[in-house]
Amino acid sequence: MTMAEQGALTRNDFVSDQDVRWCPGCGDYSVLANVQRVMPELGVPRENFVFVSGIGCSSRFPYYMNTYGFHTIHGRAPAFATGIKASRPELSVWVVTGDGDGLSIGGNHLLHTIRRNVDLQILLFNNRVYGLTKGQYSPTSRLGMKTKSTPDGAIDHPIDPIAFALGAGATFVARTIDVDAPHLQETLRRAFHHPGTAFVEILQNCPVYNDDEWIEVEDRKSRVEAALVLHDGEPLAFGGKGKRQGIRIQDGVPSVVSLANGEDPTAEGVAVHHERYETPAYAFALASLQRPAYPIPIGVFRAVERPTYEALLEQQVESAVGKHGRGDLDALLRSGDTWTVEP
């Protein structure tokens, strides 16, 4: 399909001919459906989309997208994607990874891709377990989680993907939920439009090996108390009628303040959410909020602009051409000291 026709793109244009092979009830289905819904809106010709993944249930994703796709090896997807994007900045490159693929074996590539600010959308499906290998604990699993490989319970302190990404210097960081279609779709749009690495943690349910891990925020009722939904420019408030509460951050230390109905949160010192603080410190303070003491923040934590890796690379090429002119092979071979042997 060509640029001209792409106005005509629909969800079905992004459905591949392979049958989807996830367990019944897997959160991945919902994410796939919503990605396929959002694609047509993005104004990108289908042939310019590339989906890159590692290994894991979630990493089967590219097979189901009728775009260019590369199901690579375990943990390395961000590096493959970096090669693609640095080579061809005009492509829209999406990385699909899991909590094991992205944060266990692949943590280092994620770290460096984020700090380089390569313009990728990275979707990390966090089901807090290794699905494909049938249920071992992952770097995001809770302390004490009993799995096949930890019959006495996990003893490693889990990684928080958002805190990790901020520690890596991420320019765009967001968290969303597999089953919340509108929020998920909006987050995907935001990620796409962000120039630079857009890191999105998707809370995903694995009914087979770690069912209901995120039920508190997946369930619309409990979510009211359990989730802190972020809105740029609005106070950090959550909780239902009569139970309104807010987040105050003093000297970098967050705390919960309860709010009598109706009253203005900021008066109580509740912080107002800003995505664009130059410092990552504020976003990190949000990331540090953990259940059960605090609600789980959902939404865009941080969105700041910084030149992308591939743009700076292109600039170096262009300015080099500007300085030396297009490379001349003959001139290169004859540069420096040479001598002639006469016949």
Next chain:
Amino acid sequence: MTMAEQGALTRNDFVSDQDVRWCPGCGDYSVLANVQRVMPELGVPRENFVFVSGIGCSSRFPYYMNTYGFHTIHGRAPAFATGIKASRPELSVWVVTGDGDGLSIGGNHLLHTIRRNVDLQILLFNNRVYGLTKGQYSPTSRLGMKTKSTPDGAIDHPIDPIAFALGAGATFVARTIDVDAPHLQETLRRAFHHPGTAFVEILQNCPVYNDDEWIEVEDRKSRVEAALVLHDGEPLAFGGKGKRQGIRIQDGVPSVVSLANGEDPTAEGVAVHHERYETPAYAFALASLQRPAYPIPIGVFRAVERPTYEALLEQQVESAVGKHGRGDLDALLRSGDTWTVEP
């Protein structure tokens, strides 16, 4: 030497017979000397010290320590050290790594070792360059740094080791300076006495490939303005007479306030330093302070206690023995369904 004699330990007991092979003027010499000075004070028999390193100039360190030592492969030292400490919790295991060894190829192992809170002392020599391979840029090099591998300047945004460690959930994080013997020694002592992973960034000069990278804080005069020296329980104040300033942190966002002489910083809303906040958010706010807008914080950012990996592992072994009694091989082989074939 035995426990009995170790009261007698002196610096020389820790000097190996190998001649030190660093360039003249290298910051590593000073770090080595100070480590050798501190060792005898720690009340550990020499034979219980193990120094583990990866590859790099700094990673030659173990050869110069007259203790047990393992110069391993590039980037993996934290994993080797984890194997040693998890096997033998009574050993005092020190990891020596560089900004390339620890944060480039080795970033993932550092991340996971820190989150597991294995009781190690990790000394990261940050000279912001690859020394051993003769001067390429490293993950901590400044944007635009011109090196052999980046003739047009580096285009990757640097990693801040402290922010990275906090993002990984570190329980102890500190920064010190190669040439500041008293501060370096005190930091080593603090790191040793911390139960769990003690991550120490050492600002180190590489006169050959990146000279004076840290001169602002290495130089006693400029340090007054350029460094924010952290003291537990004291306000975040810096600057010389007449130029006193402090750090205020509002809604998680740090800023500089100037203080008229003598006046009480806290009155101006200047934050007071606490190493033991449960939340890493405050320490991260400090880590986000970058030159030239802010001074570089020096000292202990965070020191909180959490069970160590090896302790929890030992507990699982003990409670398993408590539950099932010491393992009986014959019983294991005959467990479950068996049948007898009569002669």
Next chain:
Amino acid sequence: MPGKPTEQVERVAIRFAGDSGDGMQLTGTKFTEATAMAGNDLSTLPDFPAEIRAPAGTLAGVSGFQIHFSSQEIRTPADQPDVLVAFNPAALRANVDDVIPGGMVIVNSDAFNTKSLQRADYDGDPRPDLRRRFQLVEIPLTRLNRAALKDLQLSQRDADRSKNFFALGLMYWLYQRPMEPTLRWLAGRFKGDLLEANSRVLKAGHAFGETTELFPVSFVVPRAKIAPGVYRNITGNTALAWGIVAASVQMQQPVFLGAYPITPASDVLHEVARYRHFGVKTFQAEDEIAAMSAAIGAAFAGMLAVCTTSGPGFVLKQEALGLAVMAELPVVVVDIQRAGPSTGMPTKIEQADLLLALYGRNSDSPVPVLAPSTPGDCFFTMLEAFSLAVKHMTPVIVLSDTYLANSSEPWRIPEVEALPRQPVEFRTEAEGFAPYARDPETLARPWAIPGTPGLEHRIGGLSKQDVTGNVSYDPRNNQRMIELRTEKVARIARDLPPLEIEGTDGGELLVVGWGGTYGAIRSAVDEARADGSAVSSLHLRYLNPLPSDLGGILGRFERVLVPELNQGQLSRLLRAEYLVNVESLSKVTGQPFQIAELRAHIDSMLGKA
């Protein structure tokens, strides 16, 4: 036995197949236990669907379990099942073509509706055609099962879940297996209505067999002549895990297992993790590199260190393994080979990492390599691997494979007293200690661990000075150290037992194998010899160093055939080593060798086909 007549048969192979949810693995395991009790020799192989669960009723979701049992000695789960029990159309379609022509195919007739047929990609009802090709037995399994449970307070879903026990009961009747072991197991596992339901349908199935017209006779498979002793069923992965635990007991040092999950090796980590009370420490690392590095660190610290992984993970371990070669530390690395290259077919069978094990590291970096030949042998191979590693102060590689890992066989439980007992001895004497001073016999360096006063020393990956182990760039020293490491591994051959040839130790044809293909090769060769062919077989347990008597043996045969589940890796080794014109039979379908195809190849080589 009342009522119906019985018929005696020597051997039978049955395959149970159904949806992942139908409990096929459980059904197979229970039938296996009952069969063991019945005193037959047996061999089983499960067939798992690709890693993640597919939608119910689809071909991708089919799970199978094959059991081969006999009154004679057998070594494989059989090339083809004589009987297929298919719980749904997908299971039928995925498996029926494997059944021997005219074999018995038992189906659940209630499961045949347009929806399930579509799910199985059948355009029409396959039964008419199958009736022509097989002995098709159609049983209204679902309805019979529900009927048996009518009066219980069970949801229909729960009721239907027990139908595999109905089928199991039926098969117990058909092959005269005892129901007691299964009833005992049910009593231990379930209670209340569920216990009642499962036990009831098991018996109902048995009774149905007795009464139905569908089966005129039932079959008797006489007891096999089996060496006396206490037996259990064991899979290669369990045997391997227990071998690790056993090594720690016999060598009196705790084990440190570093692993990163990967199919089909993960189960070893799972199994070993259950034995903390043996002092075992398992470490699920962030990746294979960390698992290998941590294990080497543990070895440096004095633990019995081991890593378990499979192909792609094994590749990642090579750099660290090279350091273990240089540091001369004992660590065992187990590669449970799977079908590749790259990610390949993670649940399928191949034995193609042999050359990787030998040459996968930069520069000349010799490591001993062992391969078990049967599921039970995995246990003894691990004991041997650890003792070689410690005695010779070297990493050791063990090459198992997906076939060994998952298949099971009756295993005569060894007497613990009879197992080798080799307590680890560390260097403690400071007098005259040097990190790289060597045992004149084995060339092993001393194992001196942190915490030992006076033995403080440094090791690493840089070229080492002879004896002192200090960093050295001296050319002659480097040559000497490389030769010493090579010689150290070569000398292991001195300890190896003489090779045992099956058949005459010379003649027309020798078939040489290694690893998990033992059962198929041995069976095919024995058959051929029984039919009068001059063919012998030889199975290699030691791939590096090669046994010193191997060259002589190869020379005594006119032709040598090496069947491998790869493109001829062992044959390359043998050709290079002995300049013998070894012929390679290569199979890389992800499936094990069938006795018949090996037999056919042997016959054709001997001009008999």
Next chain:
Amino acid sequence: MPGKPTEQVERVAIRFAGDSGDGMQLTGTKFTEATAMAGNDLSTLPDFPAEIRAPAGTLAGVSGFQIHFSSQEIRTPADQPDVLVAFNPAALRANVDDVIPGGMVIVNSDAFNTKSLQRADYDGDPRPDLRRRFQLVEIPLTRLNRAALKDLQLSQRDADRSKNFFALGLMYWLYQRPMEPTLRWLAGRFKGDLLEANSRVLKAGHAFGETTELFPVSFVVPRAKIAPGVYRNITGNTALAWGIVAASVQMQQPVFLGAYPITPASDVLHEVARYRHFGVKTFQAEDEIAAMSAAIGAAFAGMLAVCTTSGPGFVLKQEALGLAVMAELPVVVVDIQRAGPSTGMPTKIEQADLLLALYGRNSDSPVPVLAPSTPGDCFFTMLEAFSLAVKHMTPVIVLSDTYLANSSEPWRIPEVEALPRQPVEFRTEAEGFAPYARDPETLARPWAIPGTPGLEHRIGGLSKQDVTGNVSYDPRNNQRMIELRTEKVARIARDLPPLEIEGTDGGELLVVGWGGTYGAIRSAVDEARADGSAVSSLHLRYLNPLPSDLGGILGRFERVLVPELNQGQLSRLLRAEYLVNVESLSKVTGQPFQIAELRAHIDSMLGKA
């Protein structure tokens, strides 16, 4: 030439040695340029100290540079120097034993004091002894140099730093080399007092030679008969880097180079990074795995992708390389081999990664392997590697080594018009496209890159269905795909040029080599043949697939010798492939072969020693 008499010699080898700070590499390079201008054939080899700088004046800090020049064709930097110029006692001690007995040893007498002797681990003054063994020439270099600069406003430190140019001037006089090129270079590089100082001492050194009693004669090495053309000096690493840039120009696609620094490969990254104006993109990755992965991603996106690394880094790339085999994408991986195993001796020479290149991945995973034989050949090898990769849609491995990387030789600059020109062609036609449909000739699949409408497709590491490339677990399909990939690589042999034997194409002895040992082997064999021995030599550029005419050639010789800087890797390959009793000559000292040792071995094989 005025004054002193001259003497004609055919060839001379000079080694300059001093402290890392003394500018030995520069001195050597300048002497090399002047020698090139003088029209001699030449070959050079630098000898760097271990990676990090050691304290001044110590043995660990000694840096050296050897140049061999002649009026005849030569191929190596010579086994032993005829002349050693040692700037301090450490340099003397580290090098003097290499000098041929009775050779000339020039020392700076001002540098001999107790402190410097101690630093060099000399107990006493070595000169008395050396006077007996060599033609020892003692020059008060430091004082002469200072004297020449007396009237300039230079710190003594700066003044002393120029003494290498004084020595250079002296050597120019001694071997009748032109000073102009160096003077021109100085003028371009320095100005003011420094320019004046360096130029002046260069001339002063020259004049000193003319006047001093120490040198009765100067030497003339006549011009060599060299094919006409424009020449330059080039090291293997520079040639390799330029070959990468050239490939991009000739194939009209930009290059993506992914690398992680590692000795001795880093310089290739450094060099290529300078050519952004050729559209080249270099990516310094976080590690070798990321470098390899990014390069494969770039290949998927349509770039000419390449990775440069050395031993330990090459090991880390293998898993991703296996994916490139499965994905059938063109990417070139360069392993500049260094001495191992493990970290080994990173600055020393070995060629021991051949079997790793062939077998370092899980399962059967064939990759073509090429090896350049001279520094200049690295350029052409890269051009060829890229065109093979693209034509056959496969990763390609290039094995260079530390010797090729750092040594230099005069290189006849090729005419760009004469270089192969093969513009890359991507698949664009949607009609009839299938990701794994193959070219019937080469079996290559189409290169269809993102951005091409209608060719959207998915690839990955799971077993692929023939033609469609969809995931498939079908047994027969898997066998077929593995065979197809093997056959695809095997077919490359069809394109290979016939092998060229040096000498008779049959006879008593054939010496077979590969890679950087070409110069030494060729020289030794030529010498032996010149002395009447029936010996020929053959050098392999293609290690996989092996050339189809190789087997026949080996068969035509009574004996075959394979000298290798490893423990016999190529000989294992040849033995396995052709069942020929190849004899191996192995050297693993970290040093290159010497012509003399090869010659001695050949003679002894021919019963001539």
